[in-house]
Every structure is written in structure tokens, then in C-alpha cells.
Amino acid sequence: MKRVMALLLVAVMAIACFAACGGKKSDGKIHVGVINNDPSESGYRTANVNDLKAMFGDGNTNNYAGQFFYSLKNDEQIEAAKKMITDGVDYLLLSAADTSGWDGVLKDAKKAGVRVILFDRTIDASADLYESSVVSDMAKEGEMAVAWLASQNLAEYNIIHIQGAMGSAAQKGRTGALDKKVADNANWNMVVQQTATWDANEATKIVASAINAGKSFNVIYAENDGMAQGAVKALDDAGISHGVGKDVIILGFDCNEWALKELKAGNWNYDGQCNPFQAQYLHDIIQKLEKGETVEKQIIMDEKGFDATTITDEDVKKYGI
Amino acid sequence: MKIFKKLIGSQIMLPLIALLVLVLFNLIWDPSFFAISLGANNAGDPILKGNLVTIFDYGSELAILAIGMTLVTAASGGQDISVGATIAIAGSVILRIIRGNEVNVDTMKAPLIVAFIAAVVATMLVGAFNGALVSFFKVPPMVATLIMFTAGRSIAGWINNYDNIYIGDPRFKIFGGVVPGFPVPTAIIIALVCMIVIALVLKFTTLGLYAQSVGINEKSAKLNGINPIFVKFLTFVLLGVCCAVCGLIQTSRLGTINYSNISLNIEMDAILAVALGGNALGGGKFNMASSVLGAYIIQFLTVTLYKLDVPSTAISAYKAVVVIILVVISSPVVTKKIKEMKSRRNAKEAARKAGVE
Numbered sequence: 001m002k003r004v005m006a007l008l009l010v011a012v013m014a015i016a017c018f019a020a021c022g023g024k025k026s027d028g029k030i031h032v033g034v035i036n037n038d039p040s041e042s043g044y045r046t047a048n049v050n051d052l053k054a055m056f057g058d059g060n061t062n063n064y065a066g067q068f069f070y071s072l073k074n075d076e077q078i079e080a081a082k083k084m085i086t087d088g089v090d091y092l093l094l095s096a097a098d099t100s101g102w103d104g105v106l107k108d109a110k111k112a113g114v115r116v117i118l119f120d121r122t123i124d125a126s127a128d129l130y131e132s133s134v135v136s137d138m139a140k141e142g143e144m145a146v147a148w149l150a151s152q153n154l155a156e157y158n159i160i161h162i163q164g165a166m167g168s169a170a171q172k173g174r175t176g177a178l179d180k181k182v183a184d185n186a187n188w189n190m191v192v193q194q195t196a197t198w199d200a201n202e203a204t205k206i207v208a209s210a211i212n213a214g215k216s217f218n219v220i221y222a223e224n225d226g227m228a229q230g231a232v233k234a235l236d237d238a239g240i241s242h243g244v245g246k247d248v249i250i251l252g253f254d255c256n257e258w259a260l261k262e263l264k265a266g267n268w269n270y271d272g273q274c275n276p277f278q279a280q281y282l283h284d285i286i287q288k289l290e291k292g293e294t295v296e297k298q299i300i301m302d303e304k305g306f307d308a309t310t311i312t313d314e315d316v317k318k319y320g321i
Numbered sequence: 322m323k324i325f326k327k328l329i330g331s332q333i334m335l336p337l338i339a340l341l342v343l344v345l346f347n348l349i350w351d352p353s354f355f356a357i358s359l360g361a362n363n364a365g366d367p368i369l370k371g372n373l374v375t376i377f378d379y380g381s382e383l384a385i386l387a388i389g390m391t392l393v394t395a396a397s398g399g400q401d402i403s404v405g406a407t408i409a410i411a412g413s414v415i416l417r418i419i420r421g422n423e424v425n426v427d428t429m430k431a432p433l434i435v436a437f438i439a440a441v442v443a444t445m446l447v448g449a450f451n452g453a454l455v456s457f458f459k460v461p462p463m464v465a466t467l468i469m470f471t472a473g474r475s476i477a478g479w480i481n482n483y484d485n486i487y488i489g490d491p492r493f494k495i496f497g498g499v500v501p502g503f504p505v506p507t508a509i510i511i512a513l514v515c516m517i518v519i520a521l522v523l524k525f526t527t528l529g530l531y532a533q534s535v536g537i538n539e540k541s542a543k544l545n546g547i548n549p550i551f552v553k554f555l556t557f558v559l560l561g562v563c564c565a566v567c568g569l570i571q572t573s574r575l576g577t578i579n580y581s582n583i584s585l586n587i588e589m590d591a592i593l594a595v596a597l598g599g600n601a602l603g604g605g606k607f608n609m610a611s612s613v614l615g616a617y618i619i620q621f622l623t624v625t626l627y628k629l630d631v632p633s634t635a636i637s638a639y640k641a642v643v644v645i646i647l648v649v650i651s652s653p654v655v656t657k658k659i660k661e662m663k664s665r666r667n668a669k670e671a672a673r674k675a676g677v678e
Binding site: 038039040041042043046049050163166192193194195197198199200201204205206208209210211212213214226229230233235236237238239240241256257258261321 | 351353354356360361362363364368370371372375379424425474475477478483484485486487498571574575577579580581582585623624627628630632633634636
């Protein structure tokens with residue numbers, strides 16, 4: 001009797017397993033697995049996660065059934081990707097924590113007929129393992145900000161440059177454009193170039209130190225909003241005016257809503273966007289693939305830069321994160 | 322002379338020497354480093370300016386943390402590595418309460434004192450969690466606090482639904498700025514108050530004695546009627562309170578919070594402050610003043626490096642070199658060698674004197 005029971009159990013389990021691993025689900029929905037970095041990483045990431053949730057999560061109007069996984073660790077992301085492939089998703093949307101280590105799991109995805117789309121970050125894997133990638137061009141963000149700065153036609157540019165964590169993609173892109181401009185133009189001077197590793201308080205200390213040393217400057221180029229705000233705190237404490245038509249020009253990046261408000265109020269001069277709203281791009285790609293159309297391998301997103309003199313309240317609402 | 326002799330043998334000597342080196346270096350390099358002047362900020366309020374003000378202003382959080390960390394180190398013989406994450410929680414709680422239901426607010430929606438008390442309760446709970454693991458379940462402190470180190474910033478994010486909050490109320494910014502009409506940055510005052518409170522506590526209660534005896538020998542402390550579990554637990558809760566104060570200062574400075582970056586790596590600086598103070602990281606005897614001095618030395622070093630325009634790619638390396646030197650000097654091997662050298666010289670002198678006579 002026991003033996004029969006055991007056999008029965010095994011049979012039931014086997015059937016259950018077949019049913020579960022039985023490939024594509026047939027509820028008429030497009031199943032999407034989203035693997036992203038944890039929303040606590042930054043305000044940018046939070047906006048990114050919320051945007052994707054609105055597109056693919058519960059209550060979406062585009063017939064998607066989404067499942068989400070967040071981690072800042074590559075190995076945890078890979079495990080989650082394996083699970084999603086076994087679950088039989090149609091699309092795997094991936095923002096990898098690390099650029100390497102994805103070959104194996106992407107090959108599995110290909111075998112299982114799961115189509116992979118990268119967003120936000122690229123990875124070191126053969127391009128035929130994924131359909132498309134949606135990325136930010138950090139170098140372009142820097143170039144846009146520097147071009148805007150050049151268009152102000154100051155007689156002399158004395159710049160305090162506050163960098164993000166050294167070696168990050170955002171830091172490299174945003175530093176590169178400014179470094180080049182300073183090297184090429186005699187009237188562009190780098191007064192201070194220092195990293196605050198994205199920390200607003202460090203930025204305050206750096207700027208306060210420059211003020212205490214009696215250095216003269218008329219531009220602060222901070223690689224994110226938090227550090228720009230930290231720098232502004234140092235200026236405020238020292239009684240130095242800043243913003244539109246004032247002594248010091250302030251540039252920030254990321255377009256936090258509060259930062260855009262500072263811009264609107266004329267306390268800052270420019271804020272560059274790093275576009276977190278990637279869901280629409282991903283949606284377009286998926287719709288094209290569903291229709292059997294071909295898509296480009298790499299799609300570079302439109303990014304905006306806001307000028308304090310032209311920004312509108314609608315911009316603050318729409319693009320603020 | 323007597324005071325001087327007493328000082329030479331004491332623990333506070335090491336941070337004092339480190340401070341002296343930094344001061345001398347700056348004096349030689351550029352004496353204007355120490356200039357302090359009275360100016361006005363953009364709101365028209367008087368405020369003191371100068372590198373020393375920056376050091377004391379921005380060293381406040383670290384000094385306050387060093388107080389709690391010293392107690393934890395003494396009693397438990399380990400360190401709390403979750404303080405940065407706990408500060409994130411404290412800051413998040415404060416903003417959650419005063420922002421009401423909006424993300425960008427120009428006037429506080431709730432009294433600040435309510436927000437601060439809520440933050441104190443929250444961080445005391447975190448401290449109690451850590452303390453319970455360490456004291457009752459006997460988990461090594463670094464492992465126990467690893468849990469909050471990992472989870473704390475996510476918890477901080479959840480509290481505010483990861484919103485990008487901005488508080489524009491000038492009354493809120495007092496704690497990270499100045500009280501209108503009074504030129505000393507408020508953070509310096511807060512740190513000073515914390516130091517006075519802990520000095521009084523150590524003088525008039527048995528907390529210091531109990532913490533040290535538990536750290537030196539838990540069993541004999543127990544035999545003498547001290548409850549080691551409670552003492553350890555208490556030190557973690559007190560560190561939690563320190564974190565709440567830091568959370569208030571940090572969020573007040575800018576009116577915003579960045580869940581992943583607020584007070585990032587501050588636990589390392591806090592532990593370093595305790596070590597620079599010459600305190601044994603394995604627990605036991607401690608000197609509170611040394612730890613606090615250690616905290617300001619770290620700030621002094623940072624500001625000096627900024628002043629020298631050290632390239633951003635190399636700044637951590639420079640810091641590391643200084644830290645290595647300080648830590649090696651304060652290591653048991655070196656201090657033992659110095660003591661031996663001293664006693665040998667004393668013995669020689671005594672022998673010579675005896676010969677003369």
C-alpha cells in the first residue's frame with residue numbers, strides 16, 4: 001500500500017512539474033519579467049522602477065502580465081532571471097547590476113524562446129543574445145550641459161567641478177565633456193576639481209574650502225542634484241549669490257522635482273536629465289517584436305536639459321523625479 | 322608640569338599628537354587656514370566662516386556618533402556597523418512626519434519635536450534589536466548589526482515610499498544652519514550639548530564603570546552584581562539615540578534625503594574615531610574625550626586634503642596613508658615598544674644615579 005502511495009505521489013509531482021514548467025502560458029497576455037536594480041539605489045532608480053511598474057505591473061492597460069525582481073547583486077539577478085525563464089515569460093527586461101556573467105543565462109533564454117531586452121545598462125555579451133537595448137548616453141548629457149554653459153558667453157569661466165563616485169558611468173560621461181572644453185579653451189579654468197562621491201555634505205565642504213581659501217569662481221558644475229544643493233548650501237552660508245543673473249552659475253543633473261523647482265525659482269541655472277522614463281521605449285520595442293518587425297540593436301534615449309529662464313511648471317511636473 | 326606628565330602617559334596623547342601634527346602642517350603650509358571671520362549668509366543672518374568652523378560644523382555628526390560607538394565598543398567588545406543605515410531611518414522618519422502627505426512642502430505639517438521624538442523611538446528600536454541580538458543571543462556585534470546595515474536603507478526608503486522629498490521651511494533648516502541672530506552653526510551647539518550630557522552621565526552614574534567592567538570581564542562583572550545583558554543592551558540603545566540626533570542634523574542641512582547616500586560609510590569613520598582615540602576595539606577601558614577628538618581629527622584631515630587640492634582620483638589613497646600611520650602608532654606592539662624603551666631609559670638613569678651616589 002505504502003509503495004503504491006509513494007508511486008502515486010511521484011506521479012502527481014511529475015505532472016505538477018510538467019504543468020508548471022510547460023513553457024508559454026496561454027492566457028492571452030504578454031508575460032514580462034523585469035530585472036532591475038533596487039529602488040533604494042537612487043532617486044533616479046526609484047523613478048525608473050515606478051515607471052516600469054506603471055507600464056508592466058498590476059493594473060496596466062496594455063495587456064501585460066509583469067513580474068519584477070530588484071537587487072543590486074549580479075548573482076541574485078541571475079538566479080531571478082533563471083526562475084523567470086523557467087516560469088515561461090515572453091520577454092525578459094534586464095538592467096544588470098554588473099556587466100559580466102550574463103552569457104550563460106542569456107543562452108538559456110534564447111533556447112527557451114525568451115526574448116531579452118536590455119535597458120539602462122549594457123552588458124558584455126554577444127549582441128545576438130538580446131533583441132535590443134535602451135540606454136542613456138552619459139557623455140551626451142555632459143556635452144549638452146557644457147554646450148549650454150558655453151552659450152552663456154561669459155568672458156571667463158572659473159569652474160568648481162564636483163564629481164560623482166569616481167569610475168561610475170555617470171561620472172565619466174559628465175566629467176569627460178567638461179574636461180575637454182577646459183583643455184581646449186584658454187578662458188575656461190578649472191578652479192577646483194574634486195569628488196564628493198555623490199554626497200551633498202562632502203560637496204558643501206569642498207566648496208566651503210574653496211571659499212575659505214579665497215578662490216574666485218563663477219560656475220559650479222555638480223554631477224548630481226544633491227551635490228549641487230550641497231554646493232549651494234556653502235554659497236548660502238558664505239553670502240555668495242547664485243542663480244539667474246547672479247554671481248555664480250549652478251549646474252546640476254538628474255532633474256529631481258525639487259531641483260527643477262529651484263531652477264524655476266531662479267536659484268539654479270541648468271539641470272541635465274538622465275532619462276529614467278524607459279517604459280515607453282520598452283513598450284514600443286515589444287509591440288514591434290510582437291508584430292514581427294525588426295528593431296534596432298541599440299536605442300539611445302532623448303535626454304533633456306532645462307534652462308532656468310525657459311523652464312515651465314509643466315516641465316517641473318512632467319520631468320521631475 | 323604635573324598635568325603635562327600625567328598627559329604624556331595617558332590615552333588622549335595619541336589623538337593630541339595627531340592633531341598637533343595636522344595643526345603644525347597647516348600653519349606652515351598656509352596660516353590663513355585658521356582664519357575665522359564673521360559674515361552674513363544669504364538669508365542675512367550672521368554666521369562664522371572659516372575652515373575651523375567647517376571642521377567643527379561638519380564634524381558634529383561624527384563626534385556624536387563617536388560617543389555612542391565608544392560605549393558600544395567598551396561594553397560589547399565589537400562595533401555597530403549599522404549606524405549609517407540607522408541615520409537613514411531616523412532622517413526618513415523625521416521627513417515622513419513633517420512633510421504630511423505632500424512631497425515638496427514649504428511649511429512643516431507637524432511640529433518638529435513630534436518628528437524628532439518619533440525618530441528617537443525608531444532608532445531606539447533599531448538599537449534594541451541590535452542590542453538584543455548581541456546581549457541576549459550572544460551574536461558577535463559586527464554580524465548582528467550586519468542585518469540592519471543591509472536592510473536599514475531599504476527600510477528608510479519604504480518609510481517614505483522612496484519619494485524625493487524636499488522641505489523648504491527655514492525653521493527646519495535651523496539645525497543644519499544657524500539660529501537667526503546667533504552666528505555659531507547649530508550643529509556645533511548640538512554636538513556640544515551631547516558631549517556635556519555624556520560627560521555628566523559618566524561622572525554621576527555608573528554607566529561608564531559598568532560598561533568597562535562588562536567589557537573587561539563579563540563573568541566577574543556578573544559576579545559583582547552587574548547585569549552584562551542589560552548593560553550591553555543599553556549601550557546599543559544609547560547609540561540609537563545618537564543616530565537620531567545625527568539624522569536630524571543631516572536632513573536639516575539640506576531639507577532632502579537620499580536614502581542610499583545619506584551618511585554613507587559613516588560607520589567606518591565612527592569606528593576609526595574610536596580607534597584614533599586609542600581605545601581598545603576589543604572592549605574594556607575607554608576614554609570618551611579621546612574618541613570625540615578622534616572624530617574631529619578625521620574631519621580636520623578631510624578639510625586639509627580639500628584645501629591642498631589633492632586630485633579626486635587619489636584622495637582616498639591619501640586618507641588611507643594617514644590612517645595607516647595613525648593606526649600603526651596606536652597598535653599594541655608599538656605602544657608596548659615605546660613603554661619598554663621608556664622603562665629601560667628610566668632604569669638606566671636610575672642606575673647612573675645610583676652609581677653617582
